[in-house]
Amino acid sequence: MEKPEIIRRLIDIVGAEHVTDREFILLTYTRDFGIQPPRWPAIVVRPGSTEEIVQIVRLANEAGIPISPRGGGSAQEGGCQSEGGIVLETLRLDRILNVDEDAATVTVQAGITFVRLMAELERRGWKIGIAPSGAMAGTPGAHVSRPGVGWGNIKYVSQGDQVVSLTVVLPNGEVLRTGTAANPHARPFFRYGLGPDLAGLFIGAEGAFGIVTEVTLRMYPWPQQIYLERYVGASLYDAVDIFRQIAHHNLVCYISCPLIEPGRVLFDVNIEGDRPEVAHRLERIRAIVRSYPDIKFEGPDGPQQFWQNRWFLTGEEFQQGIAGAVNYFLPFDRLVEATSIMREIMLRRQIKRFAQQMFPEPTGSEHVNLLFHYPGDQEEYAKIRDAADEMMDKALELGGAPYSKGRQWAPHLERHLGQTGYWGALKALKRVLDPNHIMNPGVLGL
Amino acid sequence: MENKDAERRQRAASLRRYEREIYQCTRCGFCRVWGWKGVGYVCPTYPHTPAWETEYARGRVRLARATLEGEIAITDDLLRHAYECTLCGNCAEHCPVDLPLTDIFHAWREALAEAGHIPETHRLIAGYIEQYGTPYGPPPDADPFPPHTHKETAEILFYPGCTNVRMAPEEVEAIVSIFDKLGLDYTLFDVESCCGIPLYEVGQMEGFRAVAAKTLELMRRRRARVIVTSCPSCYQAFKVLYQAEEGLHHDFEVQHISEFLLPRIKDRLNALPARVTWHDPCVLGRHLGLYEPPRDVLRQVPALELVEMASHHEASQCCGAGGGVFFTAQEVAAATVEDRVKQAEEVGAQTLVTSCPNCYVRFRQNVRKSRRRLRAASLAMLINDVLEEETAK
Numbered sequence: 001m002e003k004p005e006i007i008r009r010l011i012d013i014v015g016a017e018h019v020t021d022r023e024f025i026l027l028t029y030t031r032d033f034g035i036q037p038p039r040w041p042a043i044v045v046r047p048g049s050t051e052e053i054v055q056i057v058r059l060a061n062e063a064g065i066p067i068s069p070r071g072g073g074s075a076q077e078g079g080c081q082s083e084g085g086i087v088l089e090t091l092r093l094d095r096i097l098n099v100d101e102d103a104a105t106v107t108v109q110a111g112i113t114f115v116r117l118m119a120e121l122e123r124r125g126w127k128i129g130i131a132p133s134g135a136m137a138g139t140p141g142a143h144v145s146r147p148g149v150g151w152g153n154i155k156y157v158s159q160g161d162q163v164v165s166l167t168v169v170l171p172n173g174e175v176l177r178t179g180t181a182a183n184p185h186a187r188p189f190f191r192y193g194l195g196p197d198l199a200g201l202f203i204g205a206e207g208a209f210g211i212v213t214e215v216t217l218r219m220y221p222w223p224q225q226i227y228l229e230r231y232v233g234a235s236l237y238d239a240v241d242i243f244r245q246i247a248h249h250n251l252v253c254y255i256s257c258p259l260i261e262p263g264r265v266l267f268d269v270n271i272e273g274d275r276p277e278v279a280h281r282l283e284r285i286r287a288i289v290r291s292y293p294d295i296k297f298e299g300p301d302g303p304q305q306f307w308q309n310r311w312f313l314t315g316e317e318f319q320q321g322i323a324g325a326v327n328y329f330l331p332f333d334r335l336v337e338a339t340s341i342m343r344e345i346m347l348r349r350q351i352k353r354f355a356q357q358m359f360p361e362p363t364g365s366e367h368v369n370l371l372f373h374y375p376g377d378q379e380e381y382a383k384i385r386d387a388a389d390e391m392m393d394k395a396l397e398l399g400g401a402p403y404s405k406g407r408q409w410a411p412h413l414e415r416h417l418g419q420t421g422y423w424g425a426l427k428a429l430k431r432v433l434d435p436n437h438i439m440n441p442g443v444l445g446l
Numbered sequence: 447m448e449n450k451d452a453e454r455r456q457r458a459a460s461l462r463r464y465e466r467e468i469y470q471c472t473r474c475g476f477c478r479v480w481g482w483k484g485v486g487y488v489c490p491t492y493p494h495t496p497a498w499e500t501e502y503a504r505g506r507v508r509l510a511r512a513t514l515e516g517e518i519a520i521t522d523d524l525l526r527h528a529y530e531c532t533l534c535g536n537c538a539e540h541c542p543v544d545l546p547l548t549d550i551f552h553a554w555r556e557a558l559a560e561a562g563h564i565p566e567t568h569r570l571i572a573g574y575i576e577q578y579g580t581p582y583g584p585p586p587d588a589d590p591f592p593p594h595t596h597k598e599t600a601e602i603l604f605y606p607g608c609t610n611v612r613m614a615p616e617e618v619e620a621i622v623s624i625f626d627k628l629g630l631d632y633t634l635f636d637v638e639s640c641c642g643i644p645l646y647e648v649g650q651m652e653g654f655r656a657v658a659a660k661t662l663e664l665m666r667r668r669r670a671r672v673i674v675t676s677c678p679s680c681y682q683a684f685k686v687l688y689q690a691e692e693g694l695h696h697d698f699e700v701q702h703i704s705e706f707l708l709p710r711i712k713d714r715l716n717a718l719p720a721r722v723t724w725h726d727p728c729v730l731g732r733h734l735g736l737y738e739p740p741r742d743v744l745r746q747v748p749a750l751e752l753v754e755m756a757s758h759h760e761a762s763q764c765c766g767a768g769g770g771v772f773f774t775a776q777e778v779a780a781a782t783v784e785d786r787v788k789q790a791e792e793v794g795a796q797t798l799v800t801s802c803p804n805c806y807v808r809f810r811q812n813v814r815k816s817r818r819r820l821r822a823a824s825l826a827m828l829i830n831d832v833l834e835e836e837t838a839k
Contacts (some may be wrong), residue, residue, distance in 0.1 A: 018496065022521075022523060024509060024518050024521065024523070024524045024527070025498050025527075027509070027512055027518055028499035028500050028508045028509070032473070033474060033475070044498070046496075046498075072478075074473075074474060074475045091497065092497070113478075113481065115479075115481050115482045116481030119482050134475075136475070136478075136480060136482075137474060137478065311480075311482060312476070312542055313542070314542075315472075315474045315543065316542045316543070318472040318474060318542065319470075319543045321472065322472045322473065323472075374469045374470055377469075
C-alpha cells in the first residue's frame with residue numbers, strides 16, 4: 001500500500017488533524033531524550049482511544065508498515081523511534097479512567113503524564129508506588145514497557161510490580177486485558193488468576209509484543225509522614241553495605257545515590273509511613289549507618305528541599321547536556337567493581353562530562369552512567385557512542401541486566417543472549433504474536 | 447545552490463546569538479504539561495492546537511535549530527506553528543536547564559523574517575503601521591482622543607498605545623479622568639504612531655526600528671520628563687527595547703500606570719467591597735518583573751478583597767493574545783483566554799483586573815460573549831471608579 005493511501009486510511013480512523021507526514025513535524029519525532037541517531041518516521045499518528053489503535057494496527061498489518069508507540073518521548077534508548085514506519089503517540093490517551101478505592105487501584109490511559117496522575121491522587125489522599133524521575137513528561141504506558149523504576153524502588157520495587165492489569169492491543173489488532181480484568185464480568189483488582197500472568201509479557205517489552213493502552217496500578221493511602229535525610233562519605237564499599245542492609249530490612253521507600261565520585265558518595269533515604277513507624281525505621285537506619293564511622297549525617301534540609309521540588313529538579317542534572325545513558329541492574333556485590341570499571345572506560349575514552357549514580361532495589365541496584373554532551377559537538381558525541389557501546393557489553397559481562405533497552409542495547413543483547421533459551425523463546429513469541437513483524441521492530445533486538 | 451546557501455547564512459544571522467542555548471535543550475519535555483504546583487499546561491496554547499511536538503517549546507527549539515542549520519524547508523505551515531507561540535515566557539520559567547526560550551523564539555522569528563518568511567497577516571500589519579502608524583488600519587472618522595487632552599508640551603506624556611486607542615477607548619478615558627482628578631500637568635500622545643512592538647514580536651526588526659525612531663521623535667516634541675503608559679508592550683519598548691538599540695536611546699523616565707499611581711492615590715480611594723483577582727500580563731510580569739505595584743495599587747482600595755488565581759506571579763497563565771497570536775491564530779487565542787477566565791471564576795472573583803490592552807480586550811470579549819457574571823476591568827478603570835475628585839488645596 002502506498003503512503004498516500006495509508007494516510008487516507010489513517011485519517012478515516014483518527015481524523016485529519018491527528019495524522020501527519022509533514023517534514024518539519026516528523027523531524028521532532030526523530031529522537032527521544034537520549035543519544036540514538038535520528039530515525040525518520042514516515043507518519044506520526046495520535047489516536048484517541050484503544051479502538052482507534054486497534055484499527056491502526058490492523059491497517060499496519062494490511063499495509064506492511066511498522067508501528068512504534070511513543071509516550072512523552074523522554075526515554076533515552078531509542079525505543080520510540082521508527083525508521084520509515086508509523087510513530088503512534090499516546091499523549092491523547094490522557095485520562096484517569098477509574099479510581100477504585102475499594103481495591104486500591106487506579107486505571108489510567110497509557111498517555112497521561114505521571115505528575116498529573118499523582119497530583120490528582122494526592123488530592124484524593126492516595127499515591128502510587130513508583131514514579132520515574134522524568135515524571136513530568138513520562139507516561140505509564142511507556143514506563144511499564146521499560147519496565148519502570150524510579151522513586152520508590154525499595155518499598156515498591158518497580159512499576160512492573162505495581163501493575164494489576166494492562167490493556168494491550170496485540171500485533172494482530174486483538175485487545176487483551178490481563179489479570180482479573182480478562183474476565184468480562186470482572187474489574188481489575190488482582191494481577192493473577194484465570195491463568196498465566198500475561199502482563200509480564202508486556203512489562204519491559206517496549207512495545208515489541210503489543211501497544212499498552214490502559215494501565216491499572218496499585219495505589220496506597222497517602223502516608224502520614226514522608227521524611228528524608230542525607231548522608232555523605234568517602235567509601236563506596238561502606239555505602240553499598242548500608243544500601244544492602246536497608247534494602248534487606250525494607251526500611252525505606254527509596255534510597256537515592258545521585259553522586260558517586262572517587263572519595264565521595266552522597267545518598268538520601270526516603271522513609272514514609274505513620275509517625276511512629278517512620279521514627280522506628282529511622283532509628284534502625286541510623287543504627288546501621290553508625291557502624292560506618294566514615295559515613296556522615298548531613299541532615300534533612302537538603303533532601304527535604306529537593307523533595308518539595310523533586311519533579312522539576314530531576315531535570316536540572318541535564319544542565320550538563322543530553323545524556324547517553326547506560327543503565328542496568330546489578331547485584332549489590334558487583335556495584336563497586338562496576339563503578340570502577342565504567343569510570344575507567346569513560347576516562348580512557350576522554351569523556352568530558354559524566355555522572356555515576358545508584359538507585360538500590362530490594363535485591364540489587366540500578367547502576368546509572370550518564371555521559372553528557374551538547375548536540376552539535378560531533379566529536380564528543382562520537383566518543384560517547386563508542387564508550388556506551390563498550391560499557392553495555394561490559395555491563396552484560398558483569399552479569400548486569402539493562403533497564404530500558406530500546407534500540408541502544410539491541411545488538412549487545414543479541415550478542416550476549418543469542419544462544420540462550422530465553423532469547424530463543426522471545427524470538428519464537430515474536431514470530432507467533434507478530435508474524436508480519438510490524439510491532440516496533442528492532443527494539444530489544446527483536 | 448548558491449541562493450540556498452545565501453538563504454541559510456541569512457537565516458543563521460539572528461539565531462546564531464543563541465546557538466549555544468539552542469544546542470543545550472536536552473529534550474526533557476518538562477515544557478509541555480505539569481499538573482503540579484498550580485501549573486497546568488506549561489504552554490498555554492498547546493492544548494488548543496492539534497498538539498504536535500512542534501506546538502510547544504521542545505519542538506519549537508528543534509525547529510529553531512533546523513532553521514539555523516538549514517535542515518528543512520520553511521513552509522507556511524511551519525510558520526503557523528512558530529506563531530502559535532505567545533512568547534509568554536512560561537516555558538522559560540519552567541525549564542530545568544534555564545534556557546532563555548523566549549529570546550530563542552524571538553530570534554527564530556527574526557531569522558525567519560530576515561529570510562523573507564513572513565506570514566501574509568504580518569505583511570498586512572507592517573503595511574498598516576507604515577501607512578497609518580497603527581496595526582489597526584485606517585483611522586476612524588471621529589477623533590478618538592478626548593478634546594481637552596490635546597496639549598503641545600507637558601511634564602507627563604501619557605502614551606495610550608494603539609490597542610487601547612482602537613480596541614479599549616474606555617481605558618484611555620479612565621486614565622485621562624484619573625489624571626484630571628489628580629490635577630496633573632500632562633499631555634496625551636494623540637497621534638497614532640506605534641511603539642513598534644507588533645513588528646518586534648513577529649521578528650521584523652528593521653520595521654520595528656524605523657517606526658520606533660519615528661515615534662520617539664514625535665514623543666520628544668512634547669518635551670515631557672515622564673512617559674506613562676498602561677500597555678506593558680509599549681512600556682517594554684520604551685523602557686527596555688529602545689534603550690538597547692543604537693539610535694533609540696532616550697532620557698525619558700518610563701513608568702507603568704501601576705508604578706505611577708501607587709504614590710499618588712493614597713487615602714483618595716472610596717471603598718469597593720468586591721472580590722478581585724489580578725492577572726499578570728506576561729510582558730509586565732515574567733518579562734519585566736513588575737508583579738507587586740499593580741497588586742499594591744489594588745490593596746489600597748478600601749474593602750477590596752484581592753485573591754490570587756491558581757497560577758500567578760512567575761507562573762501566571764497567559765491570556766493567549768501575546769506574541770501576535772491574536773493576529774495569526776485567533777481561534778487558539780480565544781480558546782486560551784477561556785482557560786484564564788475560568789481560573790478567575792474558580793477563585794470566586796467578581797472582577798478580573800489586568801493592565802494590558804491585549805489581555806483586557808480578550809477578557810472583555812470572553813465574558814461578554816459567554817454572558818459571565820465575572821466582570822473584566824483594567825486597573826485604571828477600576829481605580830478611576832473609586833478615585834475621589836481632586837479637592838481644593
